[in-house]
Amino acid sequence: MNPQTVEPRMKARIALSVNDQPHELLVPVHKTLLEVLREDLGLTGTKHGCELGECGTCTVLVDGEPVLSCLALPVELEGRRITTVEGLAEGGRLHPLQQAFAELGAAQCGYCTPGVLLTAQALLAAEALPPRDRIREALAGNLCRCTGYTKILDAVELAALRLSRGARAGAGR
Amino acid sequence: MMRLPPFTYVAARTLAEAAAALAEHGADAMLVAGGTDLYPNMKRRQFEPKVLVGLRGIRELAGVRGSAREGLTLGAGTTLAAVAAHREIVTHYPALATAAGLVSSPQLRNMGTLGGNVCVDTRCNYYNQSFEWRRAIGFCMKKDGDVCLVAPGSPRCWAVSSSDTAPALVSLGAAVRLVGGGGERTVPLAALYHDDGIEYLAKRRDEIVTDILLPPVDGWRSAYLKLRRRGSFDFPVLGVAVAARLEGAVVRDARIVLGAVASRPRLAEKAAAALVGRRLTPELIAAVAELAAGPSKPLDNTDFTHPYRKKVTRVFVARALRALGGLGDAGRAVEAIA
Numbered sequence: 001m002n003p004q005t006v007e008p009r010m011k012a013r014i015a016l017s018v019n020d021q022p023h024e025l026l027v028p029v030h031k032t033l034l035e036v037l038r039e040d041l042g043l044t045g046t047k048h049g050c051e052l053g054e055c056g057t058c059t060v061l062v063d064g065e066p067v068l069s070c071l072a073l074p075v076e077l078e079g080r081r082i083t084t085v086e087g088l089a090e091g092g093r094l095h096p097l098q099q100a101f102a103e104l105g106a107a108q109c110g111y112c113t114p115g116v117l118l119t120a121q122a123l124l125a126a127e128a129l130p131p132r133d134r135i136r137e138a139l140a141g142n143l144c145r146c147t148g149y150t151k152i153l154d155a156v157e158l159a160a161l162r163l164s165r166g167a168r169a170g171a172g173r
Numbered sequence: 174m175m176r177l178p179p180f181t182y183v184a185a186r187t188l189a190e191a192a193a194a195l196a197e198h199g200a201d202a203m204l205v206a207g208g209t210d211l212y213p214n215m216k217r218r219q220f221e222p223k224v225l226v227g228l229r230g231i232r233e234l235a236g237v238r239g240s241a242r243e244g245l246t247l248g249a250g251t252t253l254a255a256v257a258a259h260r261e262i263v264t265h266y267p268a269l270a271t272a273a274g275l276v277s278s279p280q281l282r283n284m285g286t287l288g289g290n291v292c293v294d295t296r297c298n299y300y301n302q303s304f305e306w307r308r309a310i311g312f313c314m315k316k317d318g319d320v321c322l323v324a325p326g327s328p329r330c331w332a333v334s335s336s337d338t339a340p341a342l343v344s345l346g347a348a349v350r351l352v353g354g355g356g357e358r359t360v361p362l363a364a365l366y367h368d369d370g371i372e373y374l375a376k377r378r379d380e381i382v383t384d385i386l387l388p389p390v391d392g393w394r395s396a397y398l399k400l401r402r403r404g405s406f407d408f409p410v411l412g413v414a415v416a417a418r419l420e421g422a423v424v425r426d427a428r429i430v431l432g433a434v435a436s437r438p439r440l441a442e443k444a445a446a447a448l449v450g451r452r453l454t455p456e457l458i459a460a461v462a463e464l465a466a467g468p469s470k471p472l473d474n475t476d477f478t479h480p481y482r483k484k485v486t487r488v489f490v491a492r493a494l495r496a497l498g499g500l501g502d503a504g505r506a507v508e509a510i511a
Contacts (some may be wrong), residue, residue, distance in 0.1 A: 008181035008224055029182040032212075035174065046227050050477075051175040052213040053281055054406055065283045071212045073283070075182055076229050119279070139403035141278025 012075045018043065019087030027074060034058045034069035037084060045085035045114050049143075058144035059115035060084050066141070085114035088121065095168045097121055097159040098167070106155035108146035116142045120156045128164045132157065175216045175303075183226045188233065188352050188381060191226050195379045196354045198224040204381060206234075206250055207285040209277070210293050218304040219316050234288070241390040249288025249382045256287050256338070266387055268395030268414050272341035273400045278406050288382040291339050291349070291362070295332035295370045295436055296374070297474045299323060317370050323474040329342060331472050332370030333433050337406040339366070340432035341397045342436060343440070344414035345386045366437035373436050390417045393426070396493040400433075400485050402476050409433045410420070410475040411482045413465075413489035415438035417448065417497050424448040429461075429490060434469045434482065436496035443463040444490065453498035462491040 009029055016023045016054070018041060027036055034051070037043045037060070049057035051070040058070045061083040088095040097117050107113040116139060123138040132137070135156050136149075136170055144152060183202075185191035195202050203222035205211050205227065228234055230388060234250030241261050256425045257274030276282055276290055299313045299322040312318025316328050321327045339362070347362045362385070367375050376382070395416035401407035412432025418425045427448040429441040444465035451457050469477040469486035495501050 006183045006194060008183045008194075010179065010181050012182070028179065030177040030179050032177065035176070048174060048246065052216060053277070055293060056278060056280055059280055066280045068209075068280045068286050071208050073182070073208070076208075077229060117385040125238075138279060151455055 003086060009075070013139070014074045015078055015145070016074055016082060018082045019084060020081075025074070028128050029073065029075045031074065032070055032076050033060065033072040033077060033082070036074050037069060043084050043086050047111055047114055049111070054143075055112075056119070057115045059118050059142065061118050061122055064122055064125060079113050083118065083121075085117055088117060095121070095159075096162045097124070097156065100155040100159040100162070101152075104151050104155045106147060106151040110141055112144045112146075114149055116144065120159070124160050126164060128167070129160050177212060177215050178221065180215075180222055181224050183224060184230050185228060185231050186228055188231060188250045188383065191228060191231065192352065192354050193337065194224070194226045195381070198226075200378065202226055203440055204228055206289045207252070209281050209285040210289055214294060217302065219300065219309075229382070237262070237276065244389045245387040247287055248388065249291070249383040249384060251287050253282040253285045253287060253290060253338070256283065265390040266345055266395060268341040268397040269338060270343055272337040272397040272399070272412070272414070274313060275397075275409075276337050277408075286320060287338060287483070291342065291365070291385065292382060293336045293339075293374075295330075295373050296335040297323065297330075297332040297370065299474065300332055303322060304331050314505065321370075325470050330370030330436070331474060332373075332436060334366065334409075334437050335433055335437060335470075335477055336438070337397070337399060337409055337412055337432065337443060340412045340430040340438040341386075341395070343386060343438045344397075344416040344428045344430040345393065345395055346428065347414070348386040348388075349382055350384040350386065351376060351380040352383045353377055355379075356442055357383075357462060359386065363438070367434055368437045368439075370436045394419065394497045396496045398489040398493055400477070400482065400489065407476065409508070410477050411469075411471070411485055411489065413486065413493055414438075415490065415493035415497060417494075419453065419498070420455075422452045422498065424451055429465050431465070431469050431486060434471045434486070439468050441490070443467065448494075453494065453500070455495075455500065458491050458494045458498075458500075461494065462487040465490040468487040 037046050047057045049055035059066045062067045183194045201223040205225045234248045236248045239245045253273045261339045263270040300315045303468040315320045323331050343363045349362045350359045398413045400411035401411045414430045417427040427445040429445045431439045444461045473479045
């Protein structure tokens with residue numbers, strides 16, 4: 001065989017790390033990450049919206065960065081760390097973002113919420129106390145048709161405050 | 174669910190492997206980098222490749238090398254987010270950083286690449302629709318049909334060049350390196366485009382865009398302004414890139430490039446020539462903005478009305494020139510929605 005040729009694949013055996021769990025899957029290469037998460041792994045927290053990259057509701061984190069699972073192929077994500085909304089809570093305790101969203105009513109129908117939470121989580125991992133404009137900019141790829149965004153922005157600010165207080169308290173110990 | 178049609182996938186690890194796969198599969202194959210343009214188009218059955226050649230595993234395609242003093246080499250696989258945040262690009266080639274940072278949404282910019290945006294498919298209200306929508310209207314010549322639904326008497330397709338980075342890069346005098354089975358070539362980026370909605374890329378099927386080359390900054394300043402309905406997601410329905418080299422208030426060199434008003438980035442050459450050797454005064458800016466609107470010939474096939482897009486061309490050219498000359502508008506290239 002010509003060493004320059006790579007065999008095309010219809011189905012692929014893929015090793016995916018989702019929420020720090022390793023998975024071995026045999027899936028058709030044309031299945032998107034969104035489809036594999038929901039249909040093969042039963043992780044239905046990731047929502048399907050437009051499926052064309054125009055709404056952001058299917059956002060997941062890949063190595064900590066928000067990407068659209070409707071336009072990502074698992075075959076291209078081997079060895080990468082994928083985080084879905086199911087991976088946000090730790091030890092049965094809500095993530096501070098989830099807590100703040102619940103307290104402030106930042107979710108109405110809730111369909112955009114998983115994508116918004118993950119996008120906000122990536123922002124807060126990079127910047128402890130982002131100003132509101134920065135939050136708005138980071139969330140500019142997540143459409144919400146219910147809230148008018150104000151409560152979402154409030155909730156991200158509240159979570160940022162709590163997280164940074166927690167970090168300071170932790171550092172003071 | 175809006176699913177992708179089945180295809181086979183070739184995970185290329187080197188350019189040679191990718192070129193070999195393209196040669197082997199011919200018209201059945203397409204390249205994929207970020208997938209943000211290709212996959213939606215495949216879901217709508219605008220593209221129907223049987224084989225996808227994935228470029229992500231090719232290390233040499235990612236990253237930025239060089240310096241503003243000597244010129245930068247940007248790997249085509251560099252994400253738009255990385256281009257928008259790159260310190261040297263933000264400081265010395267602001268039109269490019271601004272343009273890359275205004276493409277679609279943050280998530281898309283984390284996935285989409287510079288090479289992908291430079292090669293992004295042309296767009297049209299009659300084309301960027303689901304298969305069922307296009308079938309209901311009888312299809313257009315860009316896919317599955319034989320007439321142009323914007324200009325039914327036209328022998329050509331009028332789909333619109335919808336790249337943000339292409340006009341910015343052309344204004345900066347960028348070149349593009351292409352590698353194919355027959356070797357490699359480097360051409361001015363402006364030469365990568367045809368004014369045709371279907372055959373909009375002057376690139377052979379077996380060629381891969383590997384690098385974008387920016388010339389030494391050499392005193393050039395630049396700005397990019399984008400018109401779209403929303404502050405996120407939307408493709409440009411007008412893009413204005415202006416680059417100029419000034420000595421004091423006198424313009425030594427200038428390029429004005431219009432995006433989304435033709436099937437390719439369009440140079441406003443008369444307008445740019447009118448700047449050279451002159452002091453950048455408000456009167457000159459007004460005259461040049463008027464000249465630049467000449468080659469701005471949008472058709473009624475995107476968002477907003479086409480007379481409005483032409484009118485805003487004047488406004489944006491004037492704003493960009495004021496920004497470059499430090500005459501109000503700060504000195505910062507900002508997005509503006511008129």
